[in-house]
Amino acid sequence: MFELIDWSRAQFALTAMYHWIFVSLTLGLGFICAIMETIYLRKGKDPKWKSATKFWMKLFAINFAVGVATGIILEFQFGTNWSNYSYFVGDIFGAPLAIEGMFAFFMESTFVAVMYFGWDKVSDRFHLTATWLTAFGVVLSAIWILIANAWMQYPVGMEFNLQTARSEMVDFFALVFSEVAIVKFWHSIMTGSLTAAVFVTGISAWFLLKRRDVDFANKSIKVASIVGIIASIAVAYTGDKSAVQVASHQPVKFAAFEAIYEGAESADLTLFGFLNSDKTLHNDEEVFNGEWKVESLLSFLAFHDMGSFVPGFEDLVYGNEERGIMGADEKMERGQFAIEQVRRYNQAVKSNDLETKNEIIGLFDRSTEEGMAFHDEYFSYFGYGYLTSPDEIIPPIGLVFYSFRVMVGLGLYFIFMFIAVLWLQYKNILGKYKVVHYILIISIPFVYISSQAGWIVSEVGRQPWTVQDLLPVSASLSSINSVNVITTFFIFATLFTILLIAELKIMFKQIKIGPQED
Amino acid sequence: MEIYSLLQHYWWFIISLLTGILVFMLFVQGGQTLIYSIGKEQPERDRILGALGHKWEITFTTLVTFGGAFFASFPLFYSTSFGGAFYVWMLILLVFVIQAVGYEFRKKPSNLLGERTYDFFLFLNGFLGTLLLGCAVGTMFTGGEFVVNRNNIVNTVGQNVISVWQNPLLGLEALFDYRNVALGLAVFFLSRVLAIHYFFNSVSTKKIRAKAKRPLLISSIGFVVSFLTFLISILFSSGVTYDPLLETFLREDFKYFINMLELPIVSSLLIVGVVAVLYAIFIGLTKRSDNAIWFSGAGTIVTVTMLLLLAGYNNTAYYPSLSDINSSLTISNSSSSEFTLTVMSCVSLIIPVVIWYIWYAWKKMGRYNNKSSDQSNYKK
Structure with a gap:
């Protein structure tokens, strides 16, 4: 039976997934448009490059509008559906969001109008600047939300304030330049660039298949394939970095990537496997009904050391003394102790018990040795205090496991795809092979599937946390009846689906019309 | 004044200013509500929506x-x-979601719902967007x-949720308070007035000017009546005051009137703002002046900013709780930490640059004004 928490999560997931469909494309397509317009001007205003630029700009604008529309709901949903979360982390999370508005949204919304409407109204140079600024604005708008998201996965630069009962920012640069934020940013931006490259290549392949606007298609593929090869390699590189970080900072999520129940040294990498649905933490069933493994590779990928120990759910839930891994049950006790101190503080304030109040203030003061020790040994597990059972820390394994494989598998496929496209282009035979055109067209949905799978891995994988180890989703909600969220869920689901269909119809039509010279 | 308190006041000013700018920018929404009057015929509709687009x-x-900004400064x-x-x-x-797609999709072929539906989306956004935002601010x-x-x-x-709403209508009950509705209507009518002033300035043709006469008169009267209803009712209403010495909240009669007396600069600017809007309405109605938008725009920003300063400054609860007076929100008990407000204040120094480039881009685009219509860009 779905409860408020499930509906709230479903609504957020729905909005985020729809939002990402449109945003991932605009992240990269803006730059492809800017590169094409630059070539247009450099090639002495070659009208063919101009019509190519304008064609892709048109598709950019269609996506941009829906991206903007779905984005606003995401922002406000933090408040409407996750009221406690907004309060608990507003001091930290709100800042990047506000900065995003000031820095990025105004930039993109101002210059996208110039880019789209300004061809005959402003100078060539100003128009080109506006196109580049739109592309940068789109990227800037991603930076801040990704910093905020990275902080939720790896909370740094903060302290808990007893008086206000919330987390507060104490080091802005730790937040902005957190290792997780940097990797997440590049991984997402490169994913967007890859999406745009596959999109442009696929649609151009359709023109080649139909043997119309061939010059336009070749020009577009030329730009997109270079963007695509760089982006696909960068996605793999940053993905590897990200996995290493997850192994260190979110070991339960990492165990879910690989469905590891028992930790091991020189752990094997499961290239693919069929999960046994009967397997739980509490029985001895086999994890897989069939799998294909590579020996010791997982240890290497996780810690860049073939012999390293990779913990499994059993180590993480019940603890592994030998390996120095604290179990979730122990963490729950420590979290409850930390929460109890906040409760004692509140009572002490109420009863004006100065001694207790000062004692607890001392515990939460990280500038002292005692405070630091309390932070590391107790407060770090604050969120565990809300859990009712240690195995709650395990996210939905099947969804994360399969999504991870879809993401990685397709990511590798795109590297090979772009190598092949570049080679065929180099040999000047890309136009010859219909089968290649079909493959490139079919690859468009694949790139969306892979990037959505990536977000599933990232966000479902960190369940049950909204803020890793500090705040579980169950303590982040608004105090509203689930029927209200069900109502808005279906309203938005219907609306978004209609908008998606409308958008696809419009795009197909625009593609059919093709590029048009002035 | 302590630095923390100064920062809280600064950020309340920024929020107030943003609200003022937002209400001014709602001329876009106001213009959308005129598509069935001024824009009854297709060329006029395309022209005004082209300009608003x-x-x-x-x-x-x-x-x-x-x-x-609200999330960051007053979480x-x-x-x-x-x-x-x-x-x-x-x-x-x-x-607002349906607005975003409305502009982009309405003229595109194969847009699934048809141009008329997207136009209705724009109308709905114009009407409900302004009305509801006004009620929410109320x-x-x-x-x-x-x-x-x-x-x-x-x-x-x-129960582990910090803020719990007590009314099962979850905010819709605000629509049953005539003062909120009055402010909602005031914002709605003002947005139409602003839109018509904007049209006079940038897309005006003889036909549009002639067609705008009646809606401008109705909207102007509607705005003056609803705004005065709101203003007078608020000045005579009680408000919630926080006493920092006793650390208690108390309900105070004529709170906002008292704030006007105790915050003379704010109240003076409020009057200046209102006069500017009324002057713009006057020259808009009598001369259909191209310059009306400058007075109504500036007047709107100043009026709304000052209204919100009256709601938040002088130890006033800017969000009074009707269920538990001690739960009322003031700028001191609901703000972010001093550190966060300091960081955000440094970042806010970029705002003049943002305003500059918006102005610069609009100026560049405006050299070829909208009178020549941009609908060609919307087609296909």
């Missing part, structure tokens, strides 16, 4: 920034109001039914 994203962005308001007055905010979001004076208890966060079982 250059600006809708800035309105949208201002709304997003308003939300983000307790964000979690209380958004998490409690759920339906009001959801409705506002919904009508609750900053009239209050909401909520209880805030920070200690709830330590409840590992049972």
